[in-house]
Amino acid sequence: MSGQKLRLATAWLGGCSGCHMSFLDLDERLVELAEVAELVYSPIADVKEFPEAVDITLVEGAVANVDHLELAQQIRERSRIVASFGDCAVTGNVTSLRNRIPVPDLLNQVYQGGPGAIPRQSPDDPIMPALLPTVLPLHQVIEVDAFVPGCPPDPDRIWAAVRALIFGEAAPHDPHLRTFG
């Protein structure tokens, strides 16, 4: 690294942000991390555009809409290592529970049939990103280099993955660090 800090990013696609909450639960280990890595993009950093030349990106969430798709592709182009971070990125998980329901039926049931006012709706309205026909795990959209399962992955599991990715330590082959759910 020759004195220069590693460029770390975290991204949030179709997920509940629980993986990021668990990431913050690294607690004092975040200080250790900050000594070697600079957070260049993240939901917890005020950066609008995904930057160039990122070393490692942790991606939380499944690919559920066209915005996720675009960001995922950008992440892949601009990152050396991409890791699926948590069950939604790895399997689709809860975000993909809607996969058995056709998108128009889903939107009708939630927004037309549900309580409250019907939201404004136009196919040309770019404010709401269009949903993909099915929610996809990240590796079905872009090439993924590492997988960190868990809902959310607990801080020890995240730390083992971060140490492997950032400090080059061998990833522990412990089944307890690998379970879904």
Place this chain on the structure above:
Amino acid sequence: MSTILLTIDDRKVHGESGETILSVARQHGIPIPTLCQLQGASTFGGCRLCLVEVEGIAHPVSACNTPIKAGQRVTTQSPALRADRQMVLELLFAERNHYCAVCVQNGDCELQSAAAQAGMDHVRCPYLSPSLPVDASHAQYVLDHNRCILCMRCVRVCAEVEGAHTWQMAGRGIEARLVADNGVPWGESTTCTSCGKCVHLCPTGALYRKGASVAEMQKKRGFLLRILEGRELGRTGEEPTDDFLVPTVEIRS
């Protein structure tokens, strides 16, 4: 019965004629992963997780239903077998809807655990996300087809131990579905005794106690051998110990 000598993972082991590779391996402390196998019930050989290599046979064979032979050389761990087992598990996860995070069985699931043990950290094939029903018509238990891996444990234990023959498998291949009394809602079954054996021996959250929420279902798997051993003792006229008198299935309220 005659004693047979063979080699498993370069270890010289022995078994009786008629025994399977799986049984002999377990007696010698050699682990082979399984899912459909159920001690105390007949062999099914459907899950393919127990695949092993036998010298002289071009393809891997299932250890649970391959009889041992004199001089056989068996390998239980190899890169090819690890890849096969991972693929078997990935196909199981892709075929139905297994959402560990929101499953009653999270943390106590044989499928979840087998995947972690096998080193499966993602599923390479596309998820089929089938639209499958949940049968909650029974007063105490629920059948969720989304989590069924067609292991036949429930069918076997219901027929062979309880003697009720409530469960059958209908349809073929990917269309196969567990059905009660040839296709009535479970709650309308006239043969089901509500004994709970199928529920507690189901390896996943496909059969569970009504009212259990996420990660709340803990299965009691030890009872089957306990009651079967009790029967054996009964036949020989010995007094069963207290251990055999405990209720076969404990239902948490």
